[in-house]
Amino acid sequence: MTAPAAGRPVRALTVDDLEDLAVGARVLAAGTEESAYHVALDWAAAELAAHGPVPLLPVDRLPGTGLCVAVTLAGASAALAEQLPTGEEPVRAVRAVERVAGRAAEAVVPLNAAAENALIALATAARCGLPLVDGDGCGRVLPLLEQTLFTLAGVAPAPLALATPSGDVVAVESARGRVEDLVRPLVLASGGWAVAAAYPMDGARLASCLVPGTVSRAVAAGAATGRARFAPWRPRSLCRGRIVAVEQSAGAYENHENGAAGPLTGLPGGPAGGTAAAVPHGTLGGVPDRVPLPSRPTSVLVEEDEGLRRRFRLEAHNEILLVLADGAPAASLPDQILMLSRTDRRVLDVERAVPGTAVEVVVIEAPAAWYTPEGRALARTGSGGTR
Known part of the structure; x- marks a missing residue:
């Protein structure tokens, strides 16, 4: 050794x-x-x-x-x-x-x-x-x-x-x-x-x-409480508001997400045994040109209840990929975009979002390497997005 x-x-x-x-x-x-x-x-x-x-x-x-x-x-x-x-x-x-x-x-x-x-x-x-x-x-x-x-x-x-x-x-x-x-x-x-x-x-x-x-x-974050729990990641708040609508694609996978915990391997979903539509992305270092994503597209609409009172649209596919504020881009991959419950600061899963829930949408910057051209290309692998 x-x-x-x-x-x-x-x-x-x-x-x-x-x-x-x-x-x-x-x-x-x-x-x-x-x-x-x-x-x-x-x-x-x-x-x-x-x-x-x-x-x-x-x-x-x-x-x-x-x-x-x-x-x-x-x-x-x-x-x-x-x-x-x-x-x-x-x-x-x-x-x-x-x-x-x-x-x-x-x-x-x-x-x-x-x-x-x-x-x-x-x-x-x-x-x-x-x-x-x-x-x-x-x-x-x-x-x-x-x-x-x-x-x-x-x-x-x-x-x-x-x-x-x-x-x-x-x-x-x-x-x-x-x-x-x-x-x-x-x-x-x-x-x-x-x-x-x-x-x-x-x-x-x-x-x-x-x-x-x-x-x-x-470990340090787990020992903290409230906002202090997120402090090591220096989150930036995009908006505070309330979910007014949740839209989900009827033709995509049943949800086989890994809870953002482990790599999704594109499992065919649910009792229907459907297959995900492959979406194009840039090739990087031999990564295939088309990779299917395992969850279904979801959009969450949040109305801001303070400040400019904008309407935010969160576009998600296994995770939140893009946030639009009154139609203008506010955040996107490779940023880590999270929707937090304003009641207990818990991270909410967009697939389980419920209209009426009071939320805060925050952005955490990814490590610098993700913001290089190569990093951005790899981060959007399978997302079908363009940046």
């Missing part, structure tokens, strides 16, 4: 930190599925109780030549509550990547540190006896496996491995851009979800493309 580089001391995440992490990890999660969230929370608690505290590695303590593996929930978070984990999925996925890579992993990193993903990454680190990297590959939430800053840095998600609750383990070696097409049917066949271990890379490479400090930031 490669010794971590010298730097800041390594703290450990304990059972006492878990509740704060769980609460803070929901700040960027616009569609958390409650039952799946609690399954992931109980899962992480059980692993910490069984295996003890998990070292949290800051970026300056990453093992330079040691293998680091990103972990995420692949598929629909709702399926996690319907087909419960055995607890073996993370270690099976990591071990499969180790076999392909020909060496042992030395650290686990969350693909993104939102909702279930942060908790499953922690459970993985505890189960595998590895440290958890204090950072992630997105710094925000995006639905597809290849929508990461790792991709922007030229790191491919494959070789990757999927471990399902049915006991299956599938290793995928693929050229960049083919991963979504291959993973989607595998996850569907597994019952709707799997743990994915992906983006194997050396610690030095990870340090160069990681969004640092996102795990510790979530």
Whole structure:
């Protein structure tokens, strides 16, 4: 095992930190599925109780030549509550990547540190006896496996491995851009979800493309209350008002979102077994020209009840992609756009928005790399938007 580089001391995440992490990890999660969230929370608690505290590695303590593996929930978070984990999925996925890579992993990193993903990454680190990297590959939430800053840095998600609750383990070696097409049917066949271990890379490479400090930031946010909970992200308020209408496309998927927690793999939706319409986007580094999105388009109309009294239209497809104020663009990807309940500052899922709800619409800036031409192109992959 490669010794971590010298730097800041390594703290450990304990059972006492878990509740704060769980609460803070929901700040960027616009569609958390409650039952799946609690399954992931109980899962992480059980692993910490069984295996003890998990070292949290800051970026300056990453093992330079040691293998680091990103972990995420692949598929629909709702399926996690319907087909419960055995607890073996993370270690099976990591071990499969180790076999392909020909060496042992030395650290686990969350693909993104939102909702279930942060908790499953922690459970993985505890189960595998590895440290958890204090950072992630997105710094925000995006639905597809290849929508990461790792991709922007030229790191491919494959070789990757999927471990399902049915006991299956599938290793995928693929050229960049083919991963979504291959993973989607595998996850569907597994019952709707799997743990994915992906983006194997050396610690030095990870340090160069990681969004640092996102795990510790979530812990700090979870320990705070009210507006202070969002303070680390410096949100900008767009409007305060009330939802007056919600419009949803009748011809799109049933909702198979992952609660903004794990990569959506474009699962065909619902009892009707429909297929999503593929939408065009720019090609980046081999990412396919057309990727289907797994949720249905939703528009939320909010009337401002103070100030200019404008009408805001929130256009969403798995997440809020665009905000128009009286028809003029007010925010769009790669900004993280959230709709908060004014009653308890909870992040609301647009698919469950209800007319009459008092809300505040806020914008959180994404990491700077998302605002480059390449970052903007990758962020809108599958969104059909133009910027």
